[in-house]
Amino acid sequence: MTTEQNSRRDFFKKASLSGIALFVSSRFSFAAKASSPVGVSLDQVISKLAEYQLTGQSKQNPLPYGYADLEPSVDTKTMEIHYSKHHAAYTKNMNEMSTAANTGSKPLFQLFAEIDKYPVPLKNNAGGFYNHLLFWTILAPAAGQVPEGKLLAAITESFGSFDKFKEIFSNAGKKQFGSGWAWLSVDEHAKLVVSATANQDNPLMSTTEVKGIPVLALDVWEHAYYLQYQNRRPEYVEAFWKIVNWKEVSRRYDEALLAIK
Numbered sequence: 655m656t657t658e659q660n661s662r663r664d665f666f667k668k669a670s671l672s673g674i675a676l677f678v679s680s681r682f683s684f685a686a687k688a689s690s691p692v693g694v695s696l697d698q699v700i701s702k703l704a705e706y707q708l709t710g711q712s713k714q715n716p717l718p719y720g721y722a723d724l725e726p727s728v729d730t731k732t733m734e735i736h737y738s739k740h741h742a743a744y745t746k747n748m749n750e751m752s753t754a755a756n757t758g759s760k761p762l763f764q765l766f767a768e769i770d771k772y773p774v775p776l777k778n779n780a781g782g783f784y785n786h787l788l789f790w791t792i793l794a795p796a797a798g799q800v801p802e803g804k805l806l807a808a809i810t811e812s813f814g815s816f817d818k819f820k821e822i823f824s825n826a827g828k829k830q831f832g833s834g835w836a837w838l839s840v841d842e843h844a845k846l847v848v849s850a851t852a853n854q855d856n857p858l859m860s861t862t863e864v865k866g867i868p869v870l871a872l873d874v875w876e877h878a879y880y881l882q883y884q885n886r887r888p889e890y891v892e893a894f895w896k897i898v899n900w901k902e903v904s905r906r907y908d909e910a911l912l913a914i915k
């Protein structure tokens with residue numbers, strides 16, 4: 655076994671023992687699966703998912719719905735401020751900071767894979783740029799949507815049931831201390847994991863303990879809910895489930911599996 659493989663194995667062993675990983679499932683043990691990886695590192699996978707090229711002139715994608723369309727789960731004013739002020743600021747700052755840091759033109763995912771080499775403000779703003787890009791796509795006006803097919807089967811396999819997964823993911827968001835995100839990601843063993851990160855960190859970053867390719871995200875910064883819910887973050891988290899765009903989550907899940915296998 656190479657030094658790199660040993661290092662990776664030790665990392666995952668550490669992650670599985672840390673208690674920070676929130677992907678606990680009655681039938682899924684990360685440590686047990688570590689002996690049979692699919693044979694690629696997450697860095698290799700990330701290089702295949704080269705969306706969002708870093709250019710110094712990155713732009714927000716248009717929202718795929720109107721500010722009012724996620725009512726009543728998320729109010730119109732929050733959506734407007736969140737997209738046109740907060741996300742816009744992350745985008746502007748990332749462009750300026752990536753230029754100042756001479757990152758060159760590279761996939762944003764590659765920047766995340768080596769983010770420990772760059773200033774923390776660039777990490778915060780590049781994370782803010784990408785996390786919100788992802789977040790807008792996995793939301794959709796409420797229409798009784800639920801996960802189906804391969805994704806639902808994977809959720810059931812990893813967490814026991816869809817309801818159990820919702821409970822684990824919700825708790826990740828509700829219990830994240832201060833600002834941050836809850837994530838559902840595909841790890842390098844092609845397994846689904848739930849985790850939480852602080853600030854604008856995400857599972858693609860070299861500095862994040864529970865790594866993976868995110869397919870579902872929940873913003874639990876107060877700017878995402880405070881106008882409507884004030885201190886009642888748990889109510890916001892519960893309302894989130896009505897507006898998840900499971901078709902997009904499923905598409906991202908398939909994309910991640912293709913990259914890994």
Ligand SMILES: [Fe+2]
Pocket residue numbers: 736740786873875877878
């Ligand atoms: Fe946000």
